[in-house]
Amino acid sequence: FSKFLCHVAFCSALNGKFGCAAVFHNVEFTTTSSSGSNKGTVMPEIKYSRHLSGGLKISVWKDDLVTHKADAVVNAANEHLNHGGGLALALCRAGGPQIQQASDQIIKVQGRVATGGAVVTPAGNLPCKYIIHAVGPYVHLNPLKSDIAAASPLLDKAIQSIFRCTEFHNLQSVAIPAISSGLYNFPRDLCADIIVNAVKSLSYVRNPQAISLEIRLVNNDDPSVQEMLRACKEILGPSDSFSGAVQIQNVIVNTIAHDLDLSKGFVSKAISEKAGWKIQDEIRKRNKWNSVADGYVGETEAYNLNCRAVYHTVCAVKSLVTRCLKMAMNTFSSISFPAIGTGNLGFQKEEVAQLMIGAAEQFAKQHKGKKLDVYFVIFPKDTDIYKVHFSWGLCVLLKDTSVIYCRLWGLNQQPSGHRAPSLTSNETTNVVFLTAFFLALTGSAFYNSEKASETPYIELFADSSEALREAKAWATRILHKPEDITINNNHVIRFGQEDHEKLMSIQTKFNVLITEFFRNGKCGITINGERTDVSSAALEVEAMLLKAQEDFANAEENELLRSVVCWQAFPGSEEPEINAALEKTYLTGVDSKRKLQKSGLKIVKVEKMENNALKQVFELNEKRVLKFQQLYQCVTAQFCELICRVGFQREYAPPEEQKYGAGIYFTTEVETALKLWKDYEEEYIYIIEARVLTGQSTAGSPQFIVPPPTKDDPLVLYDSVTDANKDIFVIFNGQQALPEFLITFRICLTLSKSKFPWSGRRLIS
Structure with a gap:
């Protein structure tokens, strides 16, 4: 991957198709930087993310502002907007001469920009819409406390000016560096505190109905990134998306004390804080004596965790693993374990690792033909466990003659004639590297266990x-x-x-x-x-x-x-x-209140699709075409968001055979849609339920590119065409259909094709 030079196209494709961001680790890209030197490009890396009230989100990034993609980036400018050095020069070099030209025009019209103020110019060739030029305070090298005290309100004023610019231009994202902390000598730690406190204050007063705004604290130097990260954690609390114990699985296992106090232990405390107070309340209510013995396993709801349930366990490592696996096997498809007993109980880490993996291996051999994904999650602070697991081996679930079982591989003692499969191997059903804590948490990396600190991998968000x-x-x-x-x-x-x-x-x-x-x-x-x-x-x-x-x-x-x-337009002004x-x-403000009709199928999720412009156009057409039906269309993932934005198009979901014309196809039933769009390669099926103006219909034909004329008047066309059974309808104008609900199903391969002969797949919840 070190020679992989298409990272920009890769990230662009991921974002365009799935709305997904990619972060490259241990990859050097030999691209000329914005400053002109031939340095490795700084790849975007998210360090922190948290949602606040008032429609705000704050995040900390390590990235180059010159290449960062946001609605606006902030430039640490001087009062004369003379962009001759530092970040300002880098932005101008990358964005083109129009940035300095626009800045000169501002100075010519309104004079210098006072300290604490901010102005906006176009971004030129930069990957953003605007540059907000904010003028922060300057202090001398090794400033006195009085100098800092005088400058701090001016820095806060500059941040407030940035916020006003984002509101005025209806921005949804803005990237802010550590203003004044570089050439202007303002203390970096205090700069971070002022910026984060300003964001916190904004969340209290901002209108919750306002357009959502993400404030990104973006720097490409580690000291600034670390200070922003520290300030966010101290002032706002832990990140929403990087809590060490939070695992997106069906069930996670928590190790607790005999007195059922979930605040004891790193893992238990993290789970308790994320889940909320109700999880502690439930486990107390289930055990009226408030004390349990070794070997206890109790199940509670997950509450705010990204899973379906939590198993709370006490000690007895091997028997607990086996018991949890038995409980999960018939109810869940995956389970995640911490390193049981290696925290406050002080069990030997190597012994625990061997017992846990041994129990999983034995359980897998006893339950051949059953599939359960088992994850061993290492808490970030447990670096010793990380090293033990790294030296001891890795656990792989392999598919062999239709039997799922567990096999252990020692990194230095592989059986002759065998090899440890890689994550991208076709024969690997599911791989869990005990050395890779991030893999268990994100499930999104291409990883080689032999050189954990050097191997390139990609993390997806x-x-x-x-x-x-x-x-x-x-x-x-x-x-x-x-x-x-x-x-x-x-x-x-x-x-x-x-x-x-x-x-x-x-x-x-x-x-x-x-x-x-x-x-x-x-x-x-x-x-x-x-x-x-x-x-x-x-x-x-x-x-x-x-x-x-x-x-x-x-x-x-x-x-x-x-x-x-x-x-x-006003007279004399441009259109x-x-x-x-x-x-x-x-x-x-216009909202449709109609509820989704039950389809009779088990679904993963249902999302409301709203576009007021589409709705108004549809309602205008509804006055002309009086008859409508609730119909369905099957689409791929990359077109779901586009259909919500611009409506149905012929290009988005053409069926395998267009027997009834070159138009936009819909079906009366979900099952008919699955048969019509059967060339499906994705893991999920996406069905859009729409209100479709079918009006007057007639039999379709492959030759139709528009509806045929009616018999009564050759100048009047039919509104739609259909098949003989009227299970399929085709319209030729996307404005005759209003998308209302996106229904997501999960699919899996099955040996029987009798139920769904269209692809040999069946729907599962």
Whole structure:
């Protein structure tokens, strides 16, 4: 991976397809930095994240502000906006001369910017919309306490000015560095305290109905990052997303004291704090004597934890592991264990490691044919356990002749004729590295246990576990170095001459063969060549397709908003531009109250899809086409968010065969949708329930690109076409359908194809 040069395209594709962020670890990219020196690029790394009241979110990042993607980045400017050094110079070099030109114009019109003030300019070529130039206070080297006391209110004023700029421009994210702490000599620790306290104060007074805002504290030097991290933890509390004991699994195991006090022990305390007070209350109520003996296992709800249940255990390592596995086997699909007894009880760490893994191995042999993912999670403070587990081995669940069982591999004593499978091996069903605490927590890394401190790996972050699993599956496929890759995306038809020239350039650059295809109403690109070259080329092509997809969505969204919101320019001024933000704000507040009709199927989750502009356009069409039906469409993960933004499009979900015309297909039943869209490769099925104006219908035909004329009047067209049984309807105008609910199902392979002959898969909850 050290030679993997397509990291930008990889991150872009992950974000565009799944809304997922990637962080590279132990990877050096030889790219020229913004300062002009040939240094390794700083890859984005999230250190802290916490949601606050008032629609605020604060996060701490190690990243380069020049390449950081946010609505706005903050520049530590001087009063004359002369960007001649430090961060200001780096931003200007990367963004182009227009940044300094815009700054000079501000000085010309309104004079210098006072200390504590902030102004906004366009960002030029930077990957953000605006630069907020904030003027922080300057103090002399080795300043006196009186100097710091005088400068501190000015720094706070500068931060408040930044907040006002974000509100005025309706920004949803802003990246703020440690202002004044560099060339201006302000103490770094106090700078961090002032910034974090300002964010905390803003959360108290900000309108909860205002647009959400993420304030990112972004620096590329470790001292500043560590101070921001310290200030956040001390002032705001622990991070939402990096609590050491929180494991996204079905059930997690907690080790507790005999007196049932969950505040004792690192793991138990972390679980208790995350779950909330109700978990302590429940375990007390279940045991009226408030005391339990060794070997106790009690189950409680998970409350605020990202799992379904918690097993609370007391001592007796081997028997506890076996008992917990038995309890979980018939109810849950995964279970996570800490290193039982190695904390306050002081058990020998190596002995505990051997007992726990031995118990899991023995249990697996006794229950062949059963599948249960078992995770051993190392608490971050337990570095000794980390070393013991690293030297002792790793646990792998392998698939062998349809039997799932547990096998142990010693790192230095592998059985002859065998090898320890890697995480990307096709034969590996599930791998748990005891040496990799982060893997058990995130489930998202490509890891080599032999050189834990040096091996490159990728960590993925997503808003939902479903998106994370889809992103992992896609990343594994595309990075597994196949000899050919087919990318299905109808937006290839929107490629222009410049795009095709870029395809030719990619073909030459990676020495691959790139072929576009158009068949049966579906389009895409096939790439053939050497394995590594194919993967690299595929990432760049994916990024191109996603850009075309986003450009199309933006154009459709603007046109949609233009049809429901009209602005009138003052005489003599330019025609106002549709930019979506103001129009969306204007339309906010209209809410549909209709509840989702029960489909009769077990589902993972149901999400309400809301777009007031789409709704108003649909209601206008509803006056013309009186008849509507609740119908379904099956889509892939990357189009769910786009459909919510711009509605249904022909390019998003063409079925395998378009028997009834080149339009937008819907079905009356979910099961019919699963049969119609049967070429499904993702781990989840995404069904959108929509209100569709079918109006007057007639029989469809493959030749139709628009509805046929009615018999009564050749100038009047039918509203839709359908199949003989009226199970499938096709419309030819996306504004005749309003997406209302996104229903997510999980799928798995099954030996029986009788229930779902369409793909040999069945739905599970």
